[in-house]
Amino acid sequence: MKIARVVKSDRETFGLVKDGKIATKDDITQSTGIPIPMNIRDFLFDGWFEEILPKIDEIEFKHDLSDFDVLAPIPNPNKIICLAFNYKDHAEEQKLTPPKEPAIVNKPRTALNGTNAEIICPNFVKELDYEIELALIIGKKCKNISEEEAMDVIFGYMILNDVSARDIQAMDKQFTRAKSFDGFAPCGPWITTKDEIDDPQNLKLTTKINGQIRQDSTTSNMFIKIPSIISILSKSITLEPGDIISTGTAAGVALNNPNIPYLKDGDHIEMEIEKIGTIQNKVRFVD
Structure with missing residues (x-):
């Protein structure tokens, strides 16, 4: 999978990217019923990413990635x-x-x-x-x-x-x-x-x-x-x-x-x- 951190109209979020489309955090929750966290680091490294993997086929990629500004994927690495x-x-x-x-x-x-x-x-x-x-x-x-x-x-x-x-x-x-x-x-x-x-x-x-x-x-x-x-x-x-x-x-x-x-x-x-x-x-x- 590809995971991007993005912003639109001063609202930052993250999501999964596929074929030029993005399913945002809210889209993932809506499609899977899994209330994933606000923070991308928590999503990636605290087990949430693994939890959604069995339900990837249920996720709808609704938005054009080109409608967002793409940020550095990890905002606050320790190193x-x-x-x-x-x-x-x-x-x-x-x-x-x-x-x-x-x-x-x-x-x-x-x-x-x-x-x-x-x-x-x-x-x-x-x-x-x-x-x-x-x-x-x-x-x-x-x-x-x-x-x-x-x-x-x-x-x-x-x-x-x-x-x-x-x-x-x-x-x-x-x-x-x-x-x-x-x-x-x-x-x-x-x-x-x-x-x-x-x-x-x-x-x-x-x-x-x-x-x-x-x-x-x-x-x-x-x-x-x-x-x-x-x-x-x-x-x-x-x-x-x-x-x-x-x-x-x-x-x-x-x-x-x-x-x-x-x-x-x-x-x-x-x-x-x-x-x-x-x-x-x-x-x-x-x-």
């Missing part, structure tokens, strides 16, 4: 963990050796942004970059788990654009502030549950800037694979339901690439991951 240099092709273009264990950056939840929303960047940033990433949504609390157990704790997947201010990154000599600006984590467009993805290590991913392809790769190019990422992180960090782990980006970013320009005001970003969906955002620089 957003992003991996650096985890794609062989990206590490090679940066003339780096991929790290043997995850090199991570934490983004704050205030960086989250929805599809079709603007990425608003202060004018003092001169080198704004994009990074398409497959993001994992953790569904179960876990600590010290094995690689064999790791896939069981994933609830689903989404796209995350790990937007980065490269000049700030160079000045600070580390990643955190450069990747933590408000709105620097557009994601979605929804959560695709893991049962819909046979092999998350074999998904095509593409970034287009103003219609021109910049990143064209596949998740098979990850250096540290998903089970290892989860297992290694869980040895030092307790992973919790709703946590987001973004698994690194592919070659084709502007950093250290003289043939690729940084983002400018008005640029249109389109990111697509096979079987997951597409997110689109426009860049706006402000004083």
